[in-house]
Amino acid sequence: MLEKFREGSQGPGAKIILGAVIVTFALAGVSSYLGSGSAQSAATVNGVDISKQALENQVRNDRSRLESQQGESFAARWEQPEFQNQIRQQSLDTLVAQNLLQQMTDDLSLRIGDEKIRSYIFSMEQFQTDGVFNEERYISLLRQNGMTPAQFVERLRTDFAQQQLTDALVSSEFSLPSEVKLLAALQNQQRQLSQLIVPVNKFANDIAITDAEVSRYYEDSKAFFQTPQQASVDYILVDMKDISTGIELAADAAENYYNEHQSSYAQEDKRKVAHILVAFNDDEATAEKKAQALLTKIQLGADFAELAKTSSDDTFSGENGGELDWLEKDIMDPVFEAAAFALVNDGDVTSELVRSDFGFHIIKLLAVEPGKVKAFADVKTAIETRLKNEQAVSHFDELAEQLAEQAFEVPDSLDVASEETGLAIVSTELFSADAIPAPLNDPKIVSTLFDQDFIAEGLNSEIINLSDEQSIVVRINEYKAQSTKPLTDVNDEIIERLTATKAEQKALSFMTNVSAKINAGENIDAELATVDASFTAPEWLSRFDYTKADFKVLSKLFSMPKPAAEQATVATETSLSGDVTLLKFSSVRDAEMNAEEATRLGDTLKNINAQADYEMLIQTLIKAADVSYPVAE
Template sequence: MLDKMREGSQGIAAKIILVVIILSFALAGVSSYLGGSNVAVAVLVNDQEISQASVEQAYQNQRASLQQQYGEQFEMLASNPNFAQQVRAQATQGLITDALIAQAIDEMGLRVGDEQVKDEIRNMQEFQVDGKFNNDQYLALLRRASYTPAQFSQSLKSDLARRQLLQMLVGSEFVLPTEVDIANQLQAQQRVAKVLMVNSADFENSDAVTEEQINSYYESNSDLFKALEQVSVSYVLLDADDLTDQVSVSEDEIEAYYENHHSDYQRAERRKVAHILVQGVSEESKQKAQTLLNEINDGADFSKLAAENSDDTFSAANNGELDWFEAGVMDPAFDKASFALTKASPISELVESQFGYHIIKLVGIDASEALPLDEVKGRVEIALQKQKTNELYFDLHQKLSEVAFESPDNLEEAAGAISAQVQQSDFFSADNVPQVLDNSSLLQTVFDQDFRDEGMNSEIIELSDTKAIVVRVNDYKEAAVKPLVDVSEQIKNNIALQSAQQSARTFAEDITAKLDNNESIEADLAEKGLAFSSDLTFARYTRDYDYQVIQQLFKLAKPAEGQVSRQLVTSSTGDIAVIELSKVIDADAVNDEAKTQIETMLTRSSSDETYQSLVTQLMANADIKYPVAD
């Protein structure tokens, strides 16, 4: 729900608070917020617990990030049987790293004062209204995130301490000019090569996989087939969108609302002005404009001067007059000066804008006025219906919260209080959550052991600004290895794929060996319907070819004249490529802007290496245990 914390926004406020909250979970573990001694521990990092729930939270965050990054390609990635395991392992490693960094911060004695935290909060734009810190905005956003000010301050304090360490560690990194020049040349270099792609699919034969192979694979890789813990739940959902039909508005209510909200249905004041523009912001332009203004003040005809002297030829043809406009439409300086003119003082002083110097004359004022009800009745009705729907939603929200708490051992009474139905879910894990239940706070609740053991209703959980839910766990299944019968087909496909990849590699190795021995490969390629590509020119960051192939191509040694450098490469899809580098094209001089970018990149890379060295050292000296896995 954090991305719903500000109405109409899924940007800065949600993202910044999300980062801080994720960090706090990573550093402290969800158990520190939930309390109790029955939280399932996934990892012990120097005796600091990282709960299973926090691992699931980090997994969901990383999975969502990948989905946003890869878009339509995500489903293909997620279909890989090892995808979830790999992403969960990366998420777990991230939590371990954060815990180690937090412990290092503590050992170094790095501290952040309360005043520094307060200043950081006051300066966060998401907590500001009209450029100033607003306490109501601050508290409202924290409430939507189910966070107390104390918890948020502590999270932010941890984040600031972490920044302090990183700045101390990597802030002094630099690169030498010669390093920049070398990287500059290498980055702009191009390479000419031929590529033979050997697709594993051409060698696949699932019928050749035996039952013995399947059984052996299952026994050796049981962790790959572990079903995650699952729950089935009952829930009562309150959705404002479902309340619209329950709300009606009468003609009298429309008229009353219109009368009470006149200011919302005003036609803004408009101005019609004429102007003379002297183009350019220079002393010469200013002097020319001042001369024209002096003539006007001495009684010269504004229209004639505009027609003869204005550099705005379009308005000059109309005696300098512009169309009617409302405030906020024109250049800020022009706009301000135009709406400051009065009938008593219709001529402005010189007005400087990005276009030059203006002399503005007031031609007419179309005063602000209330729009008639007949003209805005549709808008009024929509606004009134939305208001009444919101009022009904918040009334039912309060009832749902109260009844679910007062009758915690069932949902029927809570559902009856808001005229809703108790709904049931099938069993689901953190990997396949029903869309309506896909909320981090809700998942954290239903997968918490203490909550399940209590067997009570949850507190009301905000899914968004217009959706809330109360949930209870019906049943629970522990994580367990799936029966062989359920994964036999998957194993068969895995073995067939591995065999096909090995066959493709063996074929490519034979081709490479023959080429190295100057033997003919025509018959081998013809049998498989394969052929080398024509000469292709690659840049280091070519995006229209497999990145693993490109990466290896730029690692090959420059060949001697008339020779090739040859290499076997496993592509990102598991297929095999044979690449033949024939030419290296060195780049011409690169501009200064590119060199600046390269210097920044090298500095960042050096900082990353320093940070990774710290992490590697901390990992080597840490005592890390996996109680759940045991």
């Protein structure tokens, strides 16, 4: 139970339930929703394809997240094909789950109001300048991610709907007081322990290792004495950053561009409107009748703001007479937006009801802010950046194409390619697959560098596109195959290992003898004198007192049965350092639980239960779904 408690809030299900789903979907992995339309999908879920591009983006996002969490240990594991396949399968499972959730939200007709979407966009720091929403930054960031405002709004609408579903799981869960009490008792329980710690090296002095034992261990364990394959590499890198640094614009370039493209810097009209919403509530005909009655009252002179306060189902805006924030194009529902921008004069009200996915609207125009052309000074920096980027992209493409041609035409050297492009050849020292230097530590390069056919050919690689801003050509300069270290190089290491093993065995035998005497009620002073050791004074330890006892010792202690009255329980455990510890467990006491802790543990249990609900939901959806995967060629 405690293991579940510790791990519960760390699992992928809990992260989906408790994490910021919307931000993750909307920006960090926005490109994963805009696949390249590959003819072959990575999977099909109830007839809906998951593109290969979406899978690659998900894998890249998952890899980046895990790499930031695990650091160097992840980089080493990533070089193993089996581990890469495991991450790829987990990423595909994530996309399948997301698709199933989306289909479920559609079936349940979960909907999110335009005002919530709008408020969320305006609150996102990514789109703000000095704490204020910046429309130009908003449009620019979306364009960089290949999205239009309409696509982004729809993506948010989808994510909020899925969040409604997962929130329902969390809010419906609960924890019983008896569960909380039991968990607190287990977590806070203390156990009284005396430790007899005997360093293994006390038993190593008279141990002799023969040459025959060393040879036998070497032959049986050659897999542990391998020198990994190594390579040194020559490469030429085309890097957009390096190209951009050297670009200088003519003094009037930005102003000339501005004069030629002024229409691109014209801000459209903004509208401030108020609305009255009559939601469908499973009876569209009744909703339409109610909305029409309200519109008729307004046309006969009724106060719009008063009707909004008393009759609008959008209670948030209704409190302010139905008034919304300033409206710009491509933010709200297209039907609502078209009707709002069709109004001409302040005070105009739509002559007919406006039907959206959420119900029937009556819209009133409150004010218009005419569009205007932005001043050159306000957009100069952005224009200069754009012009430099355009030149850099053009020059990048030219250099990459030139590098690819020269590396192919003269395949046994990079010298000519370097001379023709003006790009330097970079040479590395020998490195292994678990210590690849940047920028070579990319899966596309690694799969090439340690491919035996590529190594045997000794030729330039094809140009490898690392990203939109980096391309590279590599060649093997020197290669050393994996080999077994000679016995002479590892002889001392083997002797050390064998000595440690025999010393531990002697230590365990000693502790077994001491333990038997304790259980028999015999005196152990003579045995303890031989190793110059004694039991520590009894002390109370909690489950997580790692400063007072070794992790393995604590785990052993809290797995031991409760001792009988006046009778200590003994057990032996080897610590993480290799020393042997004899545990004398004598008593148990429970700790009190305060109100704050009860609340915290109750919330933890609810989250664990919610995670289990989520995982059960996904598994149920998968079992009921038609999920297919393409057959590998």
